[in-house]
Amino acid sequence: MSKITAAQVKELRDKTSVGMMDAKKALVAADGNMQEAIDKLREKGIAKAAKKSGNIAAEGLTHIEISGNKAAIIEVNSETDFVSSNDKFINLVNEIGKAVVANEPKTMDEALELKIGDQTINEAITGLTAVIGEKISLRRFQVLDKTDSQVFGSYLHNGGLIGAIVTLEGADEATAKDVAMHVAAVNPEFMDRDQVPADRLEHEKAIFTEETKAEGKPEKIIPRIVEGRLNKFLSEISLADQEFVKDSDMTVQQFVESKNGKLVSFVRYEVGEGIEKKQEDFAEEVKNQMK
Numbered sequence: 001m002s003k004i005t006a007a008q009v010k011e012l013r014d015k016t017s018v019g020m021m022d023a024k025k026a027l028v029a030a031d032g033n034m035q036e037a038i039d040k041l042r043e044k045g046i047a048k049a050a051k052k053s054g055n056i057a058a059e060g061l062t063h064i065e066i067s068g069n070k071a072a073i074i075e076v077n078s079e080t081d082f083v084s085s086n087d088k089f090i091n092l093v094n095e096i097g098k099a100v101v102a103n104e105p106k107t108m109d110e111a112l113e114l115k116i117g118d119q120t121i122n123e124a125i126t127g128l129t130a131v132i133g134e135k136i137s138l139r140r141f142q143v144l145d146k147t148d149s150q151v152f153g154s155y156l157h158n159g160g161l162i163g164a165i166v167t168l169e170g171a172d173e174a175t176a177k178d179v180a181m182h183v184a185a186v187n188p189e190f191m192d193r194d195q196v197p198a199d200r201l202e203h204e205k206a207i208f209t210e211e212t213k214a215e216g217k218p219e220k221i222i223p224r225i226v227e228g229r230l231n232k233f234l235s236e237i238s239l240a241d242q243e244f245v246k247d248s249d250m251t252v253q254q255f256v257e258s259k260n261g262k263l264v265s266f267v268r269y270e271v272g273e274g275i276e277k278k279q280e281d282f283a284e285e286v287k288n289q290m291k
Contacts, residue, residue, distance in 0.1 A: 062163030064154040065097035072101035074141040079134040155180035171261025188239035
């Protein structure tokens, strides 16, 4: 068998856009024959999947997997919402969630090398990309740990377009799930006001002070008005201070405390957030098809 060189691997990668290990395996199987290696990659669908790697995948699903004192929240993307409702895609998402919570990878590279059956997550994603014809990607994940005295509460909105998981000290899972639903709906930025950066608070305080002065309020009551506006601002971004969606007469913190619990942490994923989606011009598309 001929020795496979780094230059050959690079050449095959340049021609097919596949990963380094896939390129090397194909060359080894083809005994160094470049065209045969390309054919093998095409037969496996990997080269086809690689062509999709530049596409924008901003649809998909979030998923939450809980196992004892560990939980994982993940986001797997596709190019269209049609694919995200495909049973094969949903099964892949579920399997990835199970693998992540069981193995607690620290990096994306580690996660992609985890096994699902007899293949890695990366291979499973590549394989389904080739079958479906759309780019699929594991975008992000987070693994959470809790103690025996803590509880997880999770909620998936609209089948997984938004996923939220909450950890409480004390209380019960039903309470934690109610808070997770609140997090999904209201999208707080911070757990409580203590987590809000001091420079951001000072910035908002300075703006409120100038606004209040511009309104011509008496100098002696300006600090009190500014404090009130700052508290309102905090009630919008801090989970603990937000009005609870199921009972606006109490804050989220008050609700949790009424159930003998305490807020510990939350994570919220929304599919595609932060990804610049391709804007489709339907009229232009029809026009082009008619040509």
